Amino acid sequence: MVVTTQWLESLAEPSGLLADIQKIGRIYLSESGLPQSSNEEWRFANLKKLEEFLSLKMEATNRKDKNTTFETSSIHKAKDSLRIVIDKDFTFLKTIELPQGIRLLSNEEIRGFLNHMVAEESLLEKWQLAINHASARQIIAIHITNSNKQKIELIIKTLEDSLCSNRLLIVVDQKADLELLEVVQGSNSSANSHLVEIYLREEASMNHGLIALGNGNDIYLGQTAVVQEPNSNYAFTSVVSNWKFLRFCPSINQIKGKANTKLRGLQVSQEEQQLSTHSKMIFNGPQGRFDQLQKTLAADKSHSIFNGKITVPKSAQKTDASQLSRNILLSRKARIDTKPELEIIADDVKCAHGATVSQLQEDELFYMQSRGISTHQSTQILLKGYFQEIIDCLPLNPSRWLVIDKLLESI
Amino acid sequence: MINTDAKIILDISDLHAEVENQPILRGVNLQIRAGEIHAIMGRNGSGKSTLAKVLAGHPAYKVISGKVIYQGKDLLSFEPEERSRLGIFLGFQYPIEIPGVSNLEFLRVSSNARRKKLNKKELDTFEFEDHVRNKLSIVQMDPAFLDRSVNEGFSGGEKKRNEILQMALLEPEVSILDETDSGLDIDALRIVAAGVNQLSTPTTATILITHYQRLLNEITPDFVHVMASGKILRTGDKKLALQLEKSGYDWIDNDSTNNDLT
Structure with a gap:
C-alpha cells in the first residue's frame, strides 16, 4: 500500500481532458493498493515487479533530457501509411495534415466515447486500467471515416528510468477499413502502461498488429479493448518479447454477436522474465465467430503465462469459436502455465479449444x-x-x- | 558394380549398439567398396533401421562397442551434421514434417553445408533455385513442393521423392536408404528407384534397407544381406533376395543359433 500511496503522491495534479478519469483511477488505486496473488487473475504474477513499476517516476514533460534507444528513422515507412511517432507532446498531431478519411476526434467526442467505453469496463483488467487512468495525461483519438483502406503505423518510444502512460482511442466507421501496426520498444529500466480502445461500427474492418519488444530490463502493462458491432471484422496479431515483466490483456466484445474476430499471439520469454497474456472474448449476441492461436516460447528460467477466457452467454447461440495454445519449453528451468477458460451457457455453439506444451x-x-x-x-x-x-x-x-x-x- | 580393386568406403566391424538400455545391434560386420549397392533385408526388429540410424548418428542410439571407418576416418566420432557434410546420407523411412520451414530454404541450407565441406561455392537463394530446379527431374517432382513447408501435407510418395531430391543435392558418398520403398505405389517406386540408379556412380555406394524384393527388381544390388537379432546372418547376391521372397525368414530361427552360417 505504501508503494501505491507514494506513487500516487508523486503524480501531478489531475488536469486537462482526462482529469476526471485520472481522479477515478487514483481513487481506485488508493483504495485497492497492489493486486493480491489471491486474486485468480494475478495468481502467477510476480507482484514485486509491480512495485518496481510504481517506483519509477512519470516521464518528464520535456523528454529531450531523456534517452530513448529506439531509432526508427532508418526504418522506412510502410507504403501509403501514416506514421505517428509518440516521443513528445501529442498535440503535434493537431498541426499535421492527416490523410483524407482520418481525423482527430474532438474533445467532446472523446468524452462521449470514453463514457461509452467505460460501460465496457468488464472487458478491462481493473488494476491495469486504474494505473492508466491515474497516470495518462494525453490521449490520441482517431476517427476513420471512409471506406478506403487506411494504414497507420504508431511508434511508441519509452524513456530510460521513466514510466510512460499512453492512451489511444480509435473509432472505425461503418464499412471503413483500417490497418494499424503499433511498435513499442522498451528502454533501460523503463515502464509502459498502454491502453488502446477500439470501436468498430457495423461492417467495419480492422487488421491490427502489435510488436512490443523490450530490452530485458523493462516493464510493459498493455490492454487492448475492442467493441465490435455486427458484421465487423477484427484481426489482431501481437508479438511480445524480452520484457522483464509483461502483462498484456487483449479483450473483445461482440456487443450483438454476428462479427468475426481473429487473434494471433506470440510471446517469447528468456532469462528470468515473466510474460503473460490474458485474453478475453465475450459474445453478447448470436452467430459470432472467433479464431485464436496463441504461441509461446519460454527459454532459460523464464515464466510464460497464457489465460484465454471465452464467454458465451445464452444470447450467443450459433457461436463458432476456437482457441489453440501452442507452447515450447526451451529449457528445463523454464515454466509455462496455459489455461483455457470457457464459460458457455448457450447450448447451440461450437467451441473448440486445445493446448500443447512440448520441447523442440x-x-x-x-x-x-x-x-x-x-x-x-x-x-x-x-x-x-x-x-x-x-x-x-x-x-x-x-x-x-x-x-x-x-x-x-x-x- | 563389384570391383574388388575399388577402395573400401565404409568398414563396419563388430558394431554393438543399444537404445534405452536395450541391445539392438549385436556385432554387425560389413565392408562396402566404392560403386557397390548393398541390400539389407530382414524381419521387423532385426536391427536394420537401427544400423541406419547409428551410422547417421541418431542421439537416441548408443554405440557400446565396435568401429565404423568411413573414408579412413572414425565415423562414430562425428556429430550427425558433420557425418552428412562428409558424405553420409540417410534417406528416412518416415521423413519428418517441419511446419513453418520452407522446403526450398531447408534444401538450400542443407546443400550449402555439404558444398562448403566440398570447397564448392555456396549458393544464394536465386542460384539455388536454378540449381534445385535442374535436379527436380531426377524424381519428377512438381516445383510447387519447393514452396511448401518441409514434407508438410506431402503424400508418402512425395515425401520419398523429396528424400531422393535431397540425396541428389547432397551428392553423398554413402547413401543409406531406409525402406525407401515403403508406402509407394508401383509408379512412384519406379520413379524413386530410377532416381537412385541415376545417382549411383563408381565412386559412391548405396545401402538399401528393404523388406521387399520388388525394390530390388528396380535397383539391382551387388550384395544382399540378411539381418537377424542385430547381426548380419547371411550374405549373398540378388538370388538370396529371390530365395527370401519364396521361403520367408523361418529358416533364421534355426540358423540364428549357429553363428558360423554368416
Whole structure:
C-alpha cells in the first residue's frame, strides 16, 4: 500500500481532458493498493515487479533530457501509411495534415466515447486500467471515416528510468477499413502502461498488429479493448518479447454477436522474465465467430503465462469459436502455465479449444542435423518456422522491423 | 558394380549398439567398396533401421562397442551434421514434417553445408533455385513442393521423392536408404528407384534397407544381406533376395543359433 500511496503522491495534479478519469483511477488505486496473488487473475504474477513499476517516476514533460534507444528513422515507412511517432507532446498531431478519411476526434467526442467505453469496463483488467487512468495525461483519438483502406503505423518510444502512460482511442466507421501496426520498444529500466480502445461500427474492418519488444530490463502493462458491432471484422496479431515483466490483456466484445474476430499471439520469454497474456472474448449476441492461436516460447528460467477466457452467454447461440495454445519449453528451468477458460451457457455453439506444451522435437532436430545443419542452426530454423506463422499475420509489411531476427537474437 | 580393386568406403566391424538400455545391434560386420549397392533385408526388429540410424548418428542410439571407418576416418566420432557434410546420407523411412520451414530454404541450407565441406561455392537463394530446379527431374517432382513447408501435407510418395531430391543435392558418398520403398505405389517406386540408379556412380555406394524384393527388381544390388537379432546372418547376391521372397525368414530361427552360417 505504501508503494501505491507514494506513487500516487508523486503524480501531478489531475488536469486537462482526462482529469476526471485520472481522479477515478487514483481513487481506485488508493483504495485497492497492489493486486493480491489471491486474486485468480494475478495468481502467477510476480507482484514485486509491480512495485518496481510504481517506483519509477512519470516521464518528464520535456523528454529531450531523456534517452530513448529506439531509432526508427532508418526504418522506412510502410507504403501509403501514416506514421505517428509518440516521443513528445501529442498535440503535434493537431498541426499535421492527416490523410483524407482520418481525423482527430474532438474533445467532446472523446468524452462521449470514453463514457461509452467505460460501460465496457468488464472487458478491462481493473488494476491495469486504474494505473492508466491515474497516470495518462494525453490521449490520441482517431476517427476513420471512409471506406478506403487506411494504414497507420504508431511508434511508441519509452524513456530510460521513466514510466510512460499512453492512451489511444480509435473509432472505425461503418464499412471503413483500417490497418494499424503499433511498435513499442522498451528502454533501460523503463515502464509502459498502454491502453488502446477500439470501436468498430457495423461492417467495419480492422487488421491490427502489435510488436512490443523490450530490452530485458523493462516493464510493459498493455490492454487492448475492442467493441465490435455486427458484421465487423477484427484481426489482431501481437508479438511480445524480452520484457522483464509483461502483462498484456487483449479483450473483445461482440456487443450483438454476428462479427468475426481473429487473434494471433506470440510471446517469447528468456532469462528470468515473466510474460503473460490474458485474453478475453465475450459474445453478447448470436452467430459470432472467433479464431485464436496463441504461441509461446519460454527459454532459460523464464515464466510464460497464457489465460484465454471465452464467454458465451445464452444470447450467443450459433457461436463458432476456437482457441489453440501452442507452447515450447526451451529449457528445463523454464515454466509455462496455459489455461483455457470457457464459460458457455448457450447450448447451440461450437467451441473448440486445445493446448500443447512440448520441447523442440528431437526428431525434427535430428532430421535437420542429418542434412548437415548444425544443432544451433537447426534450432534457429525451427524457431523461425514457429514464429513465422504468427509474424506473417502482422499488417503493414512487418519484415521492416526485423522481428524474427530480434527474437532469435534474444534467445 | 563389384570391383574388388575399388577402395573400401565404409568398414563396419563388430558394431554393438543399444537404445534405452536395450541391445539392438549385436556385432554387425560389413565392408562396402566404392560403386557397390548393398541390400539389407530382414524381419521387423532385426536391427536394420537401427544400423541406419547409428551410422547417421541418431542421439537416441548408443554405440557400446565396435568401429565404423568411413573414408579412413572414425565415423562414430562425428556429430550427425558433420557425418552428412562428409558424405553420409540417410534417406528416412518416415521423413519428418517441419511446419513453418520452407522446403526450398531447408534444401538450400542443407546443400550449402555439404558444398562448403566440398570447397564448392555456396549458393544464394536465386542460384539455388536454378540449381534445385535442374535436379527436380531426377524424381519428377512438381516445383510447387519447393514452396511448401518441409514434407508438410506431402503424400508418402512425395515425401520419398523429396528424400531422393535431397540425396541428389547432397551428392553423398554413402547413401543409406531406409525402406525407401515403403508406402509407394508401383509408379512412384519406379520413379524413386530410377532416381537412385541415376545417382549411383563408381565412386559412391548405396545401402538399401528393404523388406521387399520388388525394390530390388528396380535397383539391382551387388550384395544382399540378411539381418537377424542385430547381426548380419547371411550374405549373398540378388538370388538370396529371390530365395527370401519364396521361403520367408523361418529358416533364421534355426540358423540364428549357429553363428558360423554368416
